[in-house]
Amino acid sequence: MASSSHGGVSGRIKNLTSTYGTDIQPIISDIRSTVGVMKGIAVQLEKDKLFDKVKEMEDAVVELIGLNELSVHFSSSVQAFGNRYKPGEQLTDFHKVFEDEISQFQANRNSDVQRHTLVRQFKEAVWNVHHEGQPMPGEENDDIVMTGTQSNILNFKCPLSGKPITELQEPVRSMQCRHIYEKQVITQYIQSEGGRTQCPISGCPKALDVNVLVQDPSLAVDIDEMRKMDKETNVEDFTMLDED
Numbered sequence: 001m002a003s004s005s006h007g008g009v010s011g012r013i014k015n016l017t018s019t020y021g022t023d024i025q026p027i028i029s030d031i032r033s034t035v036g037v038m039k040g041i042a043v044q045l046e047k048d049k050l051f052d053k054v055k056e057m058e059d060a061v062v063e064l065i066g067l068n069e070l071s072v073h074f075s076s077s078v079q080a081f082g083n084r085y086k087p088g089e090q091l092t093d094f095h096k097v098f099e100d101e102i103s104q105f106q107a108n109r110n111s112d113v114q115r116h117t118l119v120r121q122f123k124e125a126v127w128n129v130h131h132e133g134q135p136m137p138g139e140e141n142d143d144i145v146m147t148g149t150q151s152n153i154l155n156f157k158c159p160l161s162g163k164p165i166t167e168l169q170e171p172v173r174s175m176q177c178r179h180i181y182e183k184q185v186i187t188q189y190i191q192s193e194g195g196r197t198q199c200p201i202s203g204c205p206k207a208l209d210v211n212v213l214v215q216d217p218s219l220a221v222d223i224d225e226m227r228k229m230d231k232e233t234n235v236e237d238f239t240m241l242d243e244d
Helices: 002-023 025-047 052-083 094-107 117-131 148-152 183-192 217-243
Strands: 171-174 180-182
Touching: 025 052, 025 117, 025 217, 052 117, 052 217, 117 148, 171 183, 171 217, 180 183
Parallel strands: none
Antiparallel strands: 171 180
């Protein structure tokens, strides 16, 4: 009877933590849209040579992205806690559990907000107003500067199903290596390997179990951006064909 009760509690907590991750997605999307608007304003301010105002805008963007990252960290940590939680005889120290989960998530994610892709894109847009074609300071040796979506997404297909991530029904991301999979397929794969295995991405050394799989709230936004980019590319391709 007790084990059944414990199972019900852990199931309810898992459902609640999963829902929290979904609920925060609109916030992540709104933050990105706001940063895009701020970038456009900063470009105009740079053209008008209002450099102090541009710096204020940059500081605000950095602060906003910092809040964005904190939201992602917390949401993913809440989901990871829901995956791991198993009621026991002793009371759970929730504060310590959350701190441990957040620390683990941050350890596998770049915590330097200044190097966040959206911040870099903001600075690049402002820089190009007066220095188009010239590398920004500190980026002279960078061979490739990725777009925001590209740098957040490490693999473009599920390694097991072979489907593009834009076609996945329920995409999840590993907190350990940040690779993306179809939830049902990767869960079955882990279970077939005894509950713990290595990431199926070729060359990835990270261990994998169901507890580290989360529906990262930024992932849904990233995938939606990829779908929009794909549609825009297809429209451009059709336009070029019509012109020919």
